Amino acid sequence: MGKKLINDPDNVVQEMIEGIVMASSQRLEKLDSYNIVVRKDAPVEKVGLVSGGGSGHEPAHAGYVGQGMLDAAVAGDVFTSPTPDAVFEAIKTVDSGNGVLLIIKNYTGDIMNFEMAAEMAEAEGIEVDQVVVNDDVAVEDSLYTTGRRGVAGTVFVHKIAGAKAAQGADLKEVKRSAEKVIKNVRTKGMAINPCQLPAAEKSTFSLEEDEMEMGIGIHGEPGTEKTKLKNVDQIVELLLADILSDLEVEAEEKVALMINGMGGTPLMELYIANRKANQLLKSKEIEIYKTYVGEFMTSLEMEGLSITILKLDDDLINLLEAESEINLL
Known part of the structure; x- marks a missing residue:
């Protein structure tokens, strides 16, 4: 069994x-009886933004609660969807009368529970709408999903929708901005070592010393194929090729590039990957407007x-650059 720096699983x-809220106690609080992080000043006079999902993806989602991004993040158990009553509680807390947008990753449990919460809120007269993020190009259907999974591209949806809501846009406009990101963002991931749930006896899948897994999700599930381990330049080439075959980006178009670590990857290695990704995009004359590594x-x-990769236009660039107290993005 792997070692963990925890108390009771x-x-x-x-x-x-509790630790997240203590680290930002001036601006965040935890709702009583729920594992929900909300802005201390909620509800704010604007469209409320709620996201969340299983825990184990930190800093997602609680790390994106704050001015300019989310108003609440609902944390389920590790890799497990939060319950409808918890999501409902978050919706009620952030609603200022301007409606609430739910940002949901495309996993069957998340969609079911968030939609049930939306129905509960609507029964109480709260206007609720939703978007479903499905940026993963690796698989069409998976263990937890009908259609494509929602992965790291979700963070760009938080940022863009958050910026639009902060400008005072109405619910339809905020949803439209979120959907624009979803249409223009694609992700693919890989792993050289799996993860292990806090209470589990063994890892979520197994890899030999000379193997890697391509197309992994974010719930410890295996990917699309096991292959012999390649060097990072070759891995980046493979990932980007699949992304760019799915998301058509013309020469001179602008993109945001995110190199995302899965939790156990040294920053040194992420920067080496970023070097190759930058070289490849520049060789295709794609303009990298902004790079995020971490x-x-x-x-x-x-x-x-x-x-x-998020394909950008002037509108998305303005929202990406909008001020936020979340310094991760």
């Missing part, structure tokens, strides 16, 4: 949420990375 999510959507201690 049953309490990891609550203790983590951990944005992880999978516990999995060793690996994902690459996300």
Whole structure:
């Protein structure tokens, strides 16, 4: 069994949420009886933004709660969807009368539970709408998903929708901006070592010393294929080729590039991957407007990375550049 710096495995999510709030106690708080992080000043006079999902993806989603991004993040157990009543509680807390947008990753449990919460909120007269993020090009259907999975591209949806809401846009306009990101963002990931759930006896899948897994998700599930381990330049080439065959980017178009660590990958290795990604995009005359390197959507201690490309226009650039108190993005 792998080592973990935890106390009781049953309490990891609550203790983590308490620690997150203590680290930003001037601006964040935890809702009583729920593992939900909200802005201390909620509800704010604007469209409310709620996201969330299973824990184990930190800093997602609680790390994106704050001015200019989310108003609340609902944390389920590790790799497990939050319950409808928890999501409902978050919706009620952030609603200022301007409606609430739910940002949901495309996993069957998440969609079901968030939609049930939306129905509960609408029964109480709260206007709720939703978007579903499905940026993963690796698989069409998976263990947890009908259609493509929602992965690291979700963070760009938080940022763009958050900026639009902060400008005072109405619910339809905020949803439109979120959907524009979803249409123009693609991700693919890989791993050289799996992760292990806090209470589990063994890892989520197994790899030999000379193997890697391409097309992994963020719930410890295996990817699309095991192959012999390649060097990072070759890995980046493969990931980017699949992304760019799915997302058509013309020469001289602008993109945001995200090199995302899966939780156990040294920054040194992420920067080496970023070097190759920059070289490849420049060789195709694609303009990299902004690069993000770090951990944005992880999978516990999995060793690996994902690459996300967001195709930009002037509107998305303005929203990406909008001020936010979240310094991760």
